[in-house]
Amino acid sequence: MRTSASLSISRSSERMQGSTEKSRFRDARQDTIAAEVKGLSKVYNAGSARPYEALKNFHLSIHANEFFTLLGPSGCGKTTLLRILGGFETLSAGTCTIFGQDVSRLPPEARPVNTVFQQYALFPHMTVRRNIAFGLEMLGIARAETERTVERMLELVHMTEYADRKPETMSGGQRQRVALARALAPRPKLLLLDEPLSALDLKLRQKMRLELKALQRETGITFIFVTHDQEEALAMSDRIAVIDQGRLQQVGTPEEIYEHPESRFVADFIGESNLLDARVSGLIGGEATLTVEGFADIRTSIEWPLVVGQIVSLSIRPERLVMREAGKEACSGTARVVARTYLGNAVEYHLMAGSQTLTARAPRGGLRGLLDFAPGDEVGVGFEPGSIKVLLS
Amino acid sequence: MSARQLSLSSRVSPRLADLGLLGPAIAVILLFMVAPMAIMFVYSFLQAAPYGGVEWTFTTEAYSSILFERDFLDDSLTFTPDYLIIVARSVCQAGLATLLCLVISVPTAYYIATRPERQKNIWLVLITIPYWVNLLIRTIALLFVLRGDGPINAVLMQFGIISEPLPLSYNGFAVCLGLIYSFLPFMVLPLYSAFERFDFRLLEAAYDLYASRRIAFFRIVLPVMRPGLIAGSLLVFIPSIGSYLAPDILGGGKTLMIGNLIGTQFQSARNWPFGAALSMILLTLTLLVLLWLARRAGQQKSDCR
Numbered sequence: 001m002r003t004s005a006s007l008s009i010s011r012s013s014e015r016m017q018g019s020t021e022k023s024r025f026r027d028a029r030q031d032t033i034a035a036e037v038k039g040l041s042k043v044y045n046a047g048s049a050r051p052y053e054a055l056k057n058f059h060l061s062i063h064a065n066e067f068f069t070l071l072g073p074s075g076c077g078k079t080t081l082l083r084i085l086g087g088f089e090t091l092s093a094g095t096c097t098i099f100g101q102d103v104s105r106l107p108p109e110a111r112p113v114n115t116v117f118q119q120y121a122l123f124p125h126m127t128v129r130r131n132i133a134f135g136l137e138m139l140g141i142a143r144a145e146t147e148r149t150v151e152r153m154l155e156l157v158h159m160t161e162y163a164d165r166k167p168e169t170m171s172g173g174q175r176q177r178v179a180l181a182r183a184l185a186p187r188p189k190l191l192l193l194d195e196p197l198s199a200l201d202l203k204l205r206q207k208m209r210l211e212l213k214a215l216q217r218e219t220g221i222t223f224i225f226v227t228h229d230q231e232e233a234l235a236m237s238d239r240i241a242v243i244d245q246g247r248l249q250q251v252g253t254p255e256e257i258y259e260h261p262e263s264r265f266v267a268d269f270i271g272e273s274n275l276l277d278a279r280v281s282g283l284i285g286g287e288a289t290l291t292v293e294g295f296a297d298i299r300t301s302i303e304w305p306l307v308v309g310q311i312v313s314l315s316i317r318p319e320r321l322v323m324r325e326a327g328k329e330a331c332s333g334t335a336r337v338v339a340r341t342y343l344g345n346a347v348e349y350h351l352m353a354g355s356q357t358l359t360a361r362a363p364r365g366g367l368r369g370l371l372d373f374a375p376g377d378e379v380g381v382g383f384e385p386g387s388i389k390v391l392l393s
Numbered sequence: 394m395s396a397r398q399l400s401l402s403s404r405v406s407p408r409l410a411d412l413g414l415l416g417p418a419i420a421v422i423l424l425f426m427v428a429p430m431a432i433m434f435v436y437s438f439l440q441a442a443p444y445g446g447v448e449w450t451f452t453t454e455a456y457s458s459i460l461f462e463r464d465f466l467d468d469s470l471t472f473t474p475d476y477l478i479i480v481a482r483s484v485c486q487a488g489l490a491t492l493l494c495l496v497i498s499v500p501t502a503y504y505i506a507t508r509p510e511r512q513k514n515i516w517l518v519l520i521t522i523p524y525w526v527n528l529l530i531r532t533i534a535l536l537f538v539l540r541g542d543g544p545i546n547a548v549l550m551q552f553g554i555i556s557e558p559l560p561l562s563y564n565g566f567a568v569c570l571g572l573i574y575s576f577l578p579f580m581v582l583p584l585y586s587a588f589e590r591f592d593f594r595l596l597e598a599a600y601d602l603y604a605s606r607r608i609a610f611f612r613i614v615l616p617v618m619r620p621g622l623i624a625g626s627l628l629v630f631i632p633s634i635g636s637y638l639a640p641d642i643l644g645g646g647k648t649l650m651i652g653n654l655i656g657t658q659f660q661s662a663r664n665w666p667f668g669a670a671l672s673m674i675l676l677t678l679t680l681l682v683l684l685w686l687a688r689r690a691g692q693q694k695s696d697c698r
Binding site: 115 | 598616619
């Protein structure tokens with residue numbers, strides 16, 4: 001353990017020497033697998049009357065140098081997965097490797113991994129400096145080297161002037177930075193972040209998003225970030241894994257996850273979606289005809305095999321739902337405006353089309369914003385081409 | 394601030410209101426603590442009357458007789474370590490009892506603090522149950538257990554493990570056991586509350602930063618729990634050092650501690666000034682310990698290493 005960690009430190013100092021060398025080094029590592037779990041399961045209270053399966057047969061590969069996010073609602077198992085990677089929980093089945101090394105049975109202190117804890121868990125009896133130095137001291141790094149690294153970390157997170165303060169005298173954002181510096185100081189191969197922004201207020205959270213992302217680029221360390229905030233995940237991640245009820249739902253770039261959700265859950269959880277029940281009424285080549293109650297038949301390309309008569313879900317983002325004056329233009333269907341909500345940069349309309357509720361969002365001042373409707377109005381509803389995703393229910 | 398406090402302050406001046414709230418407690422402390430200590434202090438500088446009480450003549454005789462013996466014939470002073478030995482024994486006994494209480498209480502308090510909420514209360518009640526019985530009765534009962542013909546020796550002899558009763562009573566061992574038994578909850582409870590407040594995520598952070606269990610315990614757990622450790626140690630050490638019952642009953646008078654010596658001076662020996670002087674010594678010792686701990690705590694705070 002000791003050797004591998006000091007190895008990573010010497011490697012990191014090489015990395016700092018020149019930007020060209022740095023980028024070359026990065027490219028070489030781009031395809032390396034930083035962390036991988038295979039067939040991972042975690043069962044709590046196994047053998048008791050009420051076992052609880054937090055993670056079910058989980059497969060996931062995280063590339064080196066990635067800002068990777070585990071995203072899901074609370075209780076979905078994302079934190080359990082992070083804690084298994086950190087060594088704080090044992091796994092019930094499967095394997096967990098970090099840079100090729102099987103760490104399934106290793107305790108936290110033997111893993112080349114550091115964690116930024118949700119409530120930071122800074123040592124209250126130590127100054128900022130001592131907190132940051134702790135991991136390096138435990139690794140037996142020489143004192144001079146430790147002090148140099150601590151100074152560099154303090155600069156990295158802009159906390160040099162607070163170096164000799166105790167954590168209790170600092171604000172949430174400052175503690176957050178110290179926790180980051182403390183976890184980065186030993187140059188982990190993997191940095192785990194457990195909802196580190198959730199304790200901060202909105203403005204600070206948005207600022208820290210940018211800082212975290214920049215820090216990941218600067219250090220070249222693989223970040224695994226846990227959050228339930230989809231906006232946070234979309235803004236920072238290179239790739240996102242969406243998790244629900246202990247199962248991996250989808251892995252992809254923020255664009256892929258947002259534009260091409262593969263399941264009803266992902267479409268609903270990431271951003272907002274109108275979900276309509278539809279029946280497959282015809283299949284011609286790569287296109288399907290779908291029947292939705294209250295709408296004209298919809299034709300769309302399909303990504304997976306369907307059979308006629310199958311019930312599927314259609315997902316459409318509110319900003320891609322088009323509203324027109326009723327009867328003036330050809331529309332897929334009609335709806336009645338139930339409520340109109342002013343959001344500042346947009347106006348949101350809640351619509352009833354038959355028995356289905358829909359949400360449409362029109363940007364303020366945009367082309368469509370010129371048209372405004374009031375509750376009670378009958379409107380025509382259309383879908384932007386390519387905006388409909390067919391999801392298996 | 395409560396509504397009642399507000400209404401009180403609005404009618405009378407704030408200082409008067411404070412006095413009204415604190416007055417009774419201050420009166421009790423003045424009357425029953427400060428005044429008796431002052432009397433003790435004065436008595437320690439007076440001459441002993443032949444049949445108890447004091448004669449109003451200033452002398453430091455009481456203090457000098459702690460260290461020196463006055464010869465009856467020629468009035469010369471010779472050094473005698475007898476009383477010093479008793480003081481030292483008291484400090485050692487109390488120190489040992491405190492240390493052992495600490496060793497017993499850390500795992501106990503940790504165990505209780507990490508139980509589910511409902512179990513915690515059961516354990517805490519169990520810890521405090523002995524306190525529903527008078528200390529004297531408990532100490533005498535302990536003596537019956539430890540005696541030569543008590544159950545421990547009886548069982549051991551029955552099984553042929555020993556052929557003669559172990560000397561469990563009327564010695565330093567029994568006194569130390571008595572002190573631990575008497576004051577253990579005073580250590581368990583502050584440590585429990587310290588563990589209760591302890592953020593166990595700090596331990597995870599320590600392991601995450603490559604600390605072993607042993608290092609995490611000494612570098613994270615102990616320093617963070619320091620206030621609880623100090624409070625518990627004081628709560629055991631201070632009553633232990635002046636303890637009267639345990640050495641009297643379990644030590645059988647052979648292992649006198651400073652509390653017994655003071656008691657004797659006010660009762661059979663009828664040397665009130667000497668008893669008062671010994672009390673002052675005990676008080677000074679206690680204050681020195683407090684001061685030392687306070688200074689160490691202060692250093693810890695200013696010292697960033």
